[in-house]
Every structure is written in structure tokens, then in C-alpha cells.
Amino acid sequence: MTSNTTTLVHNVLQSALVKEITNPSNGTVIGELHCAEARDVDAIIARADKAFASWRKVPARERARLLMQLAALFERDKEHLAYLEAIDNGKPVGFALMADMANLIDTARYVAGLADKLEGRNVNVPGMQGQRAVASTSWQPLGVIAAIAASNAPNMYVGWKALPAIAAGNTVVYKPAEEASLSTLYIAKLFAEAGFPEGVFNVVPGEGRVIGDLLTLDPRVKKVSFTGGEQVGAHIAGLAARHAKPVTMELGGKAAQIITENADFERAIKIAALGFMANQGQICAAGTRILVPRQHVERVVEGIRAEVAAQNIGEATLAQTSYGPLGSAKAMQRVSAYVQQARKEGDQALIGGSRIERDGYFFEPTLFLCTPESTLVQEEVFGPVAAVLAYDNIDEAVQLANSSQYGLSSGVFTQNLDEALRISDALDVGNVWVNGFGLIDPCLPWGGIKASGYGRENGIDALKPMCYEKALTIQFN
Numbered sequence: 001m002t003s004n005t006t007t008l009v010h011n012v013l014q015s016a017l018v019k020e021i022t023n024p025s026n027g028t029v030i031g032e033l034h035c036a037e038a039r040d041v042d043a044i045i046a047r048a049d050k051a052f053a054s055w056r057k058v059p060a061r062e063r064a065r066l067l068m069q070l071a072a073l074f075e076r077d078k079e080h081l082a083y084l085e086a087i088d089n090g091k092p093v094g095f096a097l098m099a100d101m102a103n104l105i106d107t108a109r110y111v112a113g114l115a116d117k118l119e120g121r122n123v124n125v126p127g128m129q130g131q132r133a134v135a136s137t138s139w140q141p142l143g144v145i146a147a148i149a150a151s152n153a154p155n156m157y158v159g160w161k162a163l164p165a166i167a168a169g170n171t172v173v174y175k176p177a178e179e180a181s182l183s184t185l186y187i188a189k190l191f192a193e194a195g196f197p198e199g200v201f202n203v204v205p206g207e208g209r210v211i212g213d214l215l216t217l218d219p220r221v222k223k224v225s226f227t228g229g230e231q232v233g234a235h236i237a238g239l240a241a242r243h244a245k246p247v248t249m250e251l252g253g254k255a256a257q258i259i260t261e262n263a264d265f266e267r268a269i270k271i272a273a274l275g276f277m278a279n280q281g282q283i284c285a286a287g288t289r290i291l292v293p294r295q296h297v298e299r300v301v302e303g304i305r306a307e308v309a310a311q312n313i314g315e316a317t318l319a320q321t322s323y324g325p326l327g328s329a330k331a332m333q334r335v336s337a338y339v340q341q342a343r344k345e346g347d348q349a350l351i352g353g354s355r356i357e358r359d360g361y362f363f364e365p366t367l368f369l370c371t372p373e374s375t376l377v378q379e380e381v382f383g384p385v386a387a388v389l390a391y392d393n394i395d396e397a398v399q400l401a402n403s404s405q406y407g408l409s410s411g412v413f414t415q416n417l418d419e420a421l422r423i424s425d426a427l428d429v430g431n432v433w434v435n436g437f438g439l440i441d442p443c444l445p446w447g448g449i450k451a452s453g454y455g456r457e458n459g460i461d462a463l464k465p466m467c468y469e470k471a472l473t474i475q476f477n
């Protein structure tokens, strides 16, 4: 870790609760995270609340200018931000640059462009008692927004949560995941360098259990934007409901990748393999159910085996690494437990299934042949473990894909346009990819249905969930 970052982490809070930061690639302790406690949270919310009073009045175009400056700083420091992610949560640095940093920079520019386009409507209403009236609507910022983020893509989530909120005139208290706080703390410095007033973007690192509840229950916090597992999400939504506080819930997934008879198999296999292995499977959208026509199972498994063998396994900080470690010791325990459970249930091991013998938290890309009832098919592992399901016809494939508590995303591989459209239409998910997997862009809305949550991030309406719509009516003779 650079001395710059060490100083930053040590200086953020002077609380007593300190957690070790471990590099997942080798298990070494690289620093300490000073975790926020109740009094810190209170002070930071007060800071954000105070800043809101003036930030909401800053012209939208000026907010956009600052966001463009921030985007330029993201661009300047992208290697460093990707490096921080690599040492903190084990994301291979090449992947972090190609996916997360590109997305963060694009999102910052896109959101800057939206800042002065939050347009209301002129509405034609009759006045009361024969009077005339004019009416219009406008989008108003809510106030202090709490963002609680998942561990797997800390840079990207700043773009999805904090930037739209700030563009719309809100201020943000941001809680990164314990296992991935470094890059967000660094981003706080970039906000200051870009010229944002103090208190517009605030980071509270530390324990979810402690900070999440405090943020959610505090009356000064007007909305909670959450990304994480569905159990924690349900807990936060429950707390928020006590105060009728709005929430956005970006929760787990169990994406199906449907390979049809009409697929370009070579291409589909390559993409499907990456679909469950990228970032060691620690992606909400990971394609961890691979649905294959029964007669092609062997061909697909052998193809995936070759893709797995071609991975460059190594430390996340190395540019050539394509497959790194899991993000934490906790993740290693969770993934190992799911693999054990699969064996107990009699799922047939096809590829991998073990910890990789080296320092750090490395686990093999793993594939099991499962039945629809298998735990591996029903539950999210959040690791590099996929279930292959054989099917006999397309209707069955669609039924299998939809037989999930989750509804975040799915992939379809076919060269038949009619089939692509029919299947996409029938899938109960927020995002469908055809002949590709995992393309996420600031211009497209992102979010799920069912246990994958509700609300949307990104897209042309990205700022609206951070606002309320106010109606104004003027009556005159």
C-alpha cells in the first residue's frame, strides 16, 4: 500500500475500533481501517446535512462542471484506484481498469451531463371556481442520501450511487464495505481536489452492522441506496420502512446463461465461462446457472474446462492476472461451505472444487452438474461456482431460468433472432444479454426484480430516484 493511502486511512477517524486490512492475494496485513462509531456517524451526517443547505442551491451547471473535473481526476488516477481495489478486495487490476474504472469514468461524465436536464413538466389543469391556473412540476433533491455499498466493485458503486445523488443536489454519506474501503477513501480526496465543497461527499468506513442501522434510522438521512445481499437488504428496508424512508435495493442474483441449439457454441462457451469466473464469481450478475441442451452438456463442459485451464491465476496486482483471489477469508469459508453442500447433495463435480494451494484466498473455478433442486441452483454463492443444468426443450429452459427467487440478469446464446427475442421476452429479470454477458453501461438502467431488489440505478433517469417530484399550481383571474 502506498504511504499516501496509509496516512489517509489512519487519519479519517480516531475511533477505537480498528480492523486489519488484509491483501487477499497473499493474506498479509497491509494496514488498519479505523471504523466509524456512533459519534462519528452522527458528526458526519451533521456535516452532510449542513452542506446540503448550500449545495442544493448550487446551479446544476456548476455541479456538472465539478463532476467533469472529478471525472478527469478518475481518469488521471485510474491505475491507482484499480490498484487499491486489487490490494483491498482482490480484483485483478487489469479487470478493474477495463471494467470498473472505465465504467466509473463514463458514469461520471454521463451523470454530469444529466445534472442540468432534470426537467419538470408544464401541466394543463383547470383552476378552481372558474379561475385560470398554470401548473408545473420540478425535481427536488431529497437531502442527505446514505449509500451502503457491496464489497465487489467499490469504485463503480461510487459512480452509481453517490454521483447521481450529488448531481441532483443532494449530499451523500457513503459506507463502503469493510473488505473494500480503500479506494472509496481515496475518492473522498479526489472530491476535495475537484473543488466540491466540504460535506458533499462523506465516507464512513466500518462495520455494516453498526453504521448501516445508524444511517438508516437517522431522521436527517432522507433515503438509503443499498447494494449487497438480500438478507442485509431486507433488514435495512425493514428499518427504513419504520420511518417511511425510501430505499433502493440492488441485491443478489443467480443469473442463467441459456445456451440454445442455435448458439455459436465456440463463442457461447468462452463467454459463459467468463460469465461465472470473472472477478472470481463475485459479481451480482455472475452467470452461475449454465443451461445446456442435454446432448451438448459434454461439449460445453469440455469447452469450459479449456477456458478454465487458460486462466492466468495470480496476485491481483499483476497486469497479466486474469483470475485472482476471493475477497476475504469470510468469502473463502462461504464458497467452501457451498461446495461441501453440493457434494453432500450428490451434485456431480465436473471442474475444480478445491482451494488453490497458495497463500491468499484462491479457490478454483468450479462446475457441478446439478438438478433444479440443488442448493447451488437455488442460492447465490457469490464465488466462482456454477451449476450446469441440462434441458430438453426451450420452454423447459425458460421455465428453469425463471424458477429462481432472483431476477437480476440472464444471458441467451442463439443465432436465431426470433428465438433470441422470444426467450428474452419470457425471462423474468431486469437485464437480458444476447450473445454476450455482463455489459453494463451508464446509459442503461440497472436493477432487478424479485429477491434481486427494486429501484434502478444508471440510465437516463438516474437522478430521479434521488429526488422527489414537486407540483406547483398558480391560480389567477
Ligand code: NAD
Pocket (backbone or CB within 6 Å): 148, 149, 150, 151, 152, 175, 176, 177, 178, 206, 207, 208, 209, 210, 211, 212, 213, 227, 228, 229, 230, 232, 233, 235, 236, 249, 250, 251, 252, 253, 283, 284, 285, 380, 382, 408, 447, 448, 452, 453
Ligand atoms: P453484504 O450484504 O454482506 O454487505 C453489503 C453492505 O452492507 C456492506 O457495506 C456491509 O458493511 C453492509 N452491512 C452488512 N451487514 C449490515 C447490517 N446488518 N446492517 C447494515 N449494513 C450492513 O454484501 P457483500 O458481501 O458486500 O456483497 C455481496 C452481495 O451483494 C451479493 O449478494 C451480491 O449479489 C450483491 N450485489 C448486488 C449488486 C446489484 O447491483 N444488484 C451489485 C453487487 C453486489
